[in-house]
Amino acid sequence: MSTATEDTTVAEPAAQIQTIHIGTRQSLLARVQADEVAKQLRAAWPQHRFEIHAMSTTGDKNQKTALHKFNEKSLWTQELEVLLQSGDLDLVVHCLKDMPTQLPADCVISAITEREDPRDAFVVAPRLAGSVRSLADLPKGSVVGTSSLRRIAQMKRAYPDLKFADVRGNLGTRLAKLDAPDSQYSALVLAVAGLVRLGMRERITSYLSKAHGGMLYAVGQGALAIETRQGDDRIADIVAKIACQRTTLQSLAERSLMRTLEGGCSVPIGVETEWIRKTGILDSDVGLGVKPASDYDQASGVALSAVDGAAANKQTENSTGVTGETDELLFRGLVISLDGSEVAEVEARKRILSVEDSVAFGVEMAKALNAKGADKILQAINAQSNRGK
Numbered sequence: 309m310s311t312a313t314e315d316t317t318v319a320e321p322a323a324q325i326q327t328i329h330i331g332t333r334q335s336l337l338a339r340v341q342a343d344e345v346a347k348q349l350r351a352a353w354p355q356h357r358f359e360i361h362a363m364s365t366t367g368d369k370n371q372k373t374a375l376h377k378f379n380e381k382s383l384w385t386q387e388l389e390v391l392l393q394s395g396d397l398d399l400v401v402h403c404l405k406d407m408p409t410q411l412p413a414d415c416v417i418s419a420i421t422e423r424e425d426p427r428d429a430f431v432v433a434p435r436l437a438g439s440v441r442s443l444a445d446l447p448k449g450s451v452v453g454t455s456s457l458r459r460i461a462q463m464k465r466a467y468p469d470l471k472f473a474d475v476r477g478n479l480g481t482r483l484a485k486l487d488a489p490d491s492q493y494s495a496l497v498l499a500v501a502g503l504v505r506l507g508m509r510e511r512i513t514s515y516l517s518k519a520h521g522g523m524l525y526a527v528g529q530g531a532l533a534i535e536t537r538q539g540d541d542r543i544a545d546i547v548a549k550i551a552c553q554r555t556t557l558q559s560l561a562e563r564s565l566m567r568t569l570e571g572g573c574s575v576p577i578g579v580e581t582e583w584i585r586k587t588g589i590l591d592s593d594v595g596l597g598v599k600p601a602s603d604y605d606q607a608s609g610v611a612l613s614a615v616d617g618a619a620a621n622k623q624t625e626n627s628t629g630v631t632g633e634t635d636e637l638l639f640r641g642l643v644i645s646l647d648g649s650e651v652a653e654v655e656a657r658k659r660i661l662s663v664e665d666s667v668a669f670g671v672e673m674a675k676a677l678n679a680k681g682a683d684k685i686l687q688a689i690n691a692q693s694n695r696g697k
């Protein structure tokens with residue numbers, strides 16, 4: 309090391325080196341996700357220290373009860389939010405999919421990072437790997453493992469001869485249950501994002517979508533959200549650097565639809581959103597993901613707080629048009645009855661240049677769904693689950 313470098317280090321006042329405390333759940337997937345975010349933050353802010361603190365939450369501790377039986381929408385997030393509010397943590401990394409649409413009063417989503425593939429994956433048991441490539445290939449009566457009402461309802465509609473069974477536990481546990489020689493499951497349906505982040509892409513037999521298997525994904529699936537304290541501008545500025553504007557606009561439109569329908573993660577709402585460039589080519593057709601995080605500007609972060617926090621922020625001016633001026637968002641939405649017999653489906657394309665555009669698009673799509681009977685489907689589901697209490 310040269311003397312000059314050493315001099316620079318010594319000259320830097322200690323007060324400028326900040327330690328930022330990142331909270332996450334304790335599961336392997338959660339820790340990998342927090343590592344990913346910490347890595348991006350360290351690259352963007354080499355002068356700061358980022359420390360990860362992993363803890364288990366109510367959702368982690370209850371592996372036996374099917375997820376939809378919990379009333380708490382904040383199952384995965386609450387304990388971490390308490391530590392955020394007390395100042396023990398500066399930011400918390402979550403799967404956006406697990407975040408309720410209404411956050412505690414003093415917590416906000418300050419950034420959403422670049423989305424992983426949002427689709428669901430079809431993963432077949434090893435004993436069927438040679439013969440079964442898709443849901444349609446499964447013999448009558450085969451059991452598909454998933455605890456998601458959204459996935460079950462869509463599969464019941466498209467594949468009425470299949471059976472479904474709960475499968476809980478972390479990703480490794482679920483795959484071990486599928487792989488057991490005497491397994492009751494022929495296949496599982498899991499989020500692609502989780503498998504990819506854990507280095508298990510090779511377990512994916514095929515990718516599900518509207519076009520393949522008639523499966524729309526969950527709101528926010530595949531995206532990571534960074535939650536911070538409302539009004540903590542220092543941390544908001546730090547995380548704004550790793551936000552991805554295209555993912556943000558896309559997933560806020562999805563969350564706006566869900567918020568308008570008042571459906572939590574336990575109701576069967578499916579979405580599919582894709583950017584269409586001015587040439588008419590879908591991003592996915594050319595393998596182009598999303599805009600680089602550095603293109604995201606602070607105004608969007610501020611507007612984000614207004615959207616996801618309880619108190620509206622004073623600065624809600626539009627973010628700059630980081631998506632191309634003529635880029636359109638293709639948005640598909642679906643609400644389905646638990647048995648798959650009734651469905652409301654909509655599809656639209658719209659120019660989206662700001663958070664306000666995204667939120668308005670989500671509201672519009674929700675209204676279109678209600679016009680097609682989504683409200684009646686959701687009312688019936690709510691009446692049913694209230695009777696069960």
Ligand SMILES: NCc1[nH]cc(CCC(=O)O)c1CC(=O)O
Binds near residue numbers: 497498499501528529
């Ligand atoms: N409900 C659990 C959950 N929350 C987020 C993911 C996957 C990762 C993501 O969507 O970012 C999963 C697992 C799954 O659905 O298979």
